[in-house]
Amino acid sequence: MTHVRRARSHDHAEVASRIAARLGRAHESHPAIDASLDDERLLDDLATSPYWVAVRRRRIVGHLAGRVVDEGTPDAYWVGLDGLSYDDTAALATILGRAARVLWRDGVTRWHLTVPDDADEIGALAPYGFSPTQRLGSLARVDPPTVTGPGVRCRRADADAAELLARASDLVDLARGVRPSTSADPPDPTTVTWVAETDRPAGVAAAFPRLDQRGVAPRTWHLTTVAVEPDVRRRGVGRALVGTLIDDARGLGARGFDVSWDPADVVASAFWGALGFDGTTVVASADLVTPATSRWHRRAPGPPASPGGRSE
Ligand SMILES: CC(C)(COP(=O)(O)OP(=O)(O)OC[C@H]1O[C@@H](n2cnc3c(N)ncnc32)[C@H](O)[C@@H]1OP(=O)(O)O)[C@@H](O)C(=O)NCCC(=O)NCCS
Numbered sequence: 001m002t003h004v005r006r007a008r009s010h011d012h013a014e015v016a017s018r019i020a021a022r023l024g025r026a027h028e029s030h031p032a033i034d035a036s037l038d039d040e041r042l043l044d045d046l047a048t049s050p051y052w053v054a055v056r057r058r059r060i061v062g063h064l065a066g067r068v069v070d071e072g073t074p075d076a077y078w079v080g081l082d083g084l085s086y087d088d089t090a091a092l093a094t095i096l097g098r099a100a101r102v103l104w105r106d107g108v109t110r111w112h113l114t115v116p117d118d119a120d121e122i123g124a125l126a127p128y129g130f131s132p133t134q135r136l137g138s139l140a141r142v143d144p145p146t147v148t149g150p151g152v153r154c155r156r157a158d159a160d161a162a163e164l165l166a167r168a169s170d171l172v173d174l175a176r177g178v179r180p181s182t183s184a185d186p187p188d189p190t191t192v193t194w195v196a197e198t199d200r201p202a203g204v205a206a207a208f209p210r211l212d213q214r215g216v217a218p219r220t221w222h223l224t225t226v227a228v229e230p231d232v233r234r235r236g237v238g239r240a241l242v243g244t245l246i247d248d249a250r251g252l253g254a255r256g257f258d259v260s261w262d263p264a265d266v267v268a269s270a271f272w273g274a275l276g277f278d279g280t281t282v283v284a285s286a287d288l289v290t291p292a293t294s295r296w297h298r299r300a301p302g303p304p305a306s307p308g309g310r311s312e
Contacts (some may be wrong), residue, residue, distance in 0.1 A: 032138030062091035118281035137277035
C-alpha cells in the first residue's frame with residue numbers, strides 16, 4: 001500500500017539521493033543534462049519548499065516538488081527535472097492523484113512536468129492526460145553549424161537590437177498563427193541579439209547565458225528567438241545566423257547551447273534537428289481535472305491509485 005504525505009525534515013536526505021540518482025540516469029542517456037549537485041544547496045532547497053513523498057512500507061518510493069507560477073488566471077504548477085521521482089507506476093499514480101486534489105483545491109488548473117526526453121518517461125505520464133508541449137534540445141554535435149548562406153552577412157546587433165527583436169517576435173507569432181502582440185516586453189539586459197542581413201535585415205536570433213539551474217551545465221546559453229523573414233526562408237539564413245551566434249557566444253564564454261520548441265511545430269523540429277540540437281528534456285503538460293471525476297483511478301496503470309495518506 002502506497003500513501004502520500006507532505007515531506008518532513010527526516011525525508012530530505014533520502015529525497016536528495018533520489019534526485020542525484022535520477023539526474024545521474026538522465027545524464028547517461030542525455031549527456032547534456034548536468035548531473036553534478038551542490039548537496040548543501042539541494043538540502044537547503046528541500047528544507048525550504050514543501051513537497052510530497054510517496055511512502056510504501058516506510059520507504060520513500062516517489063517525490064513531487066514544484067511551484068505555483070502566476071501565469072495570470074489560472075495559475076500553473078511547474079515541476080523541474082529534479083522535482084519528480086517514482087519507483088513504479090503505482091508510486092507515480094498515487095503521488096499525482098494526491099497532488100492533483102490539493103492543487104485543484106488551491107485553484108491550479110494546469111500543470112507542467114519536466115522529464116528526460118525518453119519515450120518511457122513521456123509514456124508513463126500519458127495516462128494522466130500529459131502530453132509534450134515543449135522540447136528542450138541541446139547542441140550535441142561537436143562542430144557547430146557554420147555554413148553561411150549566399151549573400152548573407154551576420155553581425156551582433158547593438159542599438160537596433162530592440163527593434164529587431166520586436167520584428168522577430170512578430171514573425172514567431174505569425175508562424176504560430178497568433179496575432180502579433182502590440183507590446184513586446186523589453187529584452188532582458190543579458191540577452192544578446194544577432195542579425196542576418198542581405199540588403200536589409202533578413203533574420204534575427206537572440207540568446208542569453210542561463211542562470212545556475214540543476215540539470216543545466218554551467219555556462220550554457222539559451223537561444224530565445226530565431227526568426228527569418230518569410231521571403232528568404234529555406235536559403236540558409238537561419239543556419240548562418242545560428243552558426244554565427246554559436247561562434248560568437250563561445251567567444252563570450254558559452255560552453256553549451258540549448259533551445260526549446262513546440263514538438264508539434266514540424267518546421268521548428270526539422271530546423272533544430274538539422275542544426276544539431278538533440279532533445280534532452282520535455283515539458284509534459286496537462287489540465288488538472290477535478291478529483292470528483294475519479295479519472296485518476298480509472299486511468300492509473302498497475303495497482304489502483306490509493307486515496308490513502310493524510311490530508312494536507
Ligand atoms: C525556423 C526558421 C528560423 C528557419 O529559417 P530558415 O532560414 O528558413 O532555415 P534554413 O534555410 O537555414 O534551414 C536549415 C535547415 O533547417 C531545416 N528546415 C528549415 N525550414 C524547414 C521547413 N520549412 N521544413 C523542413 N525543414 C526545414 C532544413 O533541414 C534546412 O536545411 P536544408 O534547407 O538544407 O534542407 C524559419 O522558418 C522561421 O523564421 N520560422 C518562423 C519562426 C520560428 O518558428 N522560429 C523558430 C521557433 S523555435
